[in-house]
Amino acid sequence: MRNALKNLLSRLPAEGLERALAYAMLRQTFADLARSPHFPAREALWEEAARRLGGSDTPVTVVEFGVHEGASLRWFAQRLAHPGSRFIGLDTFTGLPEAWGAMPAGTFDTQGRAPVIDDARISFLPGLFQDTAPALLEALRGSEERPLLVHYDADLYASTLFALALIDRLGRPYLAVFDEFTGHETRALRNYTQGWRAEASFLGRVLWRERWPAQVLCRVTPGR
Numbered sequence: 001m002r003n004a005l006k007n008l009l010s011r012l013p014a015e016g017l018e019r020a021l022a023y024a025m026l027r028q029t030f031a032d033l034a035r036s037p038h039f040p041a042r043e044a045l046w047e048e049a050a051r052r053l054g055g056s057d058t059p060v061t062v063v064e065f066g067v068h069e070g071a072s073l074r075w076f077a078q079r080l081a082h083p084g085s086r087f088i089g090l091d092t093f094t095g096l097p098e099a100w101g102a103m104p105a106g107t108f109d110t111q112g113r114a115p116v117i118d119d120a121r122i123s124f125l126p127g128l129f130q131d132t133a134p135a136l137l138e139a140l141r142g143s144e145e146r147p148l149l150v151h152y153d154a155d156l157y158a159s160t161l162f163a164l165a166l167i168d169r170l171g172r173p174y175l176a177v178f179d180e181f182t183g184h185e186t187r188a189l190r191n192y193t194q195g196w197r198a199e200a201s202f203l204g205r206v207l208w209r210e211r212w213p214a215q216v217l218c219r220v221t222p223g224r
């Protein structure tokens with residue numbers, strides 16, 4: 001009987017099971033998220049993140065994993081106007097490195113070009129996160145005391161888990177915004193907090209179809 005069940009399970013579509021897992025994790029692992037404040041749109045949630053960072057009165061660091069055409073990075077740079085603030089955007093600029101649900105690899109391709117934004121505080125690290133990781137750690141040296149916001153907007157499980165583990169190496173608490181939480185990013189945060197003994201405390205969410213957390217704001221505290 002057990003063998004028959006295992007045999008049946010081995011035939012179920014792994015990708016479908018992973019999608020289902022995200023919904024189970026939302027209810028079971030991240031139950032606190034449902035008690036966090038609700039914001040009407042992602043800009044309202046970003047505003048809450050900017051307020052918590054200290055707004056334009058404070059020099060802050062913003063790291064964005066997944067830039068595409070720069071819509072979200074532009075917003076943060078405009079809202080966090082302190083001349084000492086720094087914004088670092090990471091992207092292949094050739095699109096998603098693997099398929100994300102119905103979206104094939106290469107979606108969000110900008111022909112290798114980073115957005116042109118007239119703001120010297122913004123810099124880009126083109127390439128896979130996995131390849132530009134050393135350059136990011138180098139760029140972040142000396143900013144240990146500043147408030148840090150990390151915008152996780154890579155959509156994919158593997159990219160998000162890698163990015164979470166990379167920022168974990170800084171060994172400091174920070175604010176995180178997830179842009180497509182229900183799905184790949186739910187699993188990435190679950191596996192990261194479990195594997196790296198980190199904590200995520202939820203500070204806000206924006207709901208998709210009035211039910212499912214799309215954008216999520218939290219404080220991440222790496223384990224010791």
Ligand SMILES: C[S@@+](CC[C@H](N)C(=O)[O-])C[C@H]1O[C@@H](n2cnc3c(N)ncnc32)[C@H](O)[C@@H]1O
Pocket residue numbers: 065066067068069070071072073090091092093094095096097107108109127128129130153154155156159
């Ligand atoms: C949804 S888009 C970002 C949207 C953007 N933040 C905005 O608000 O307009 C996701 C981006 O993540 C990038 N990405 C995903 N995984 C990556 C990886 N491992 N390395 C580099 N870029 C990656 C893709 O190239 C894509 O441009």
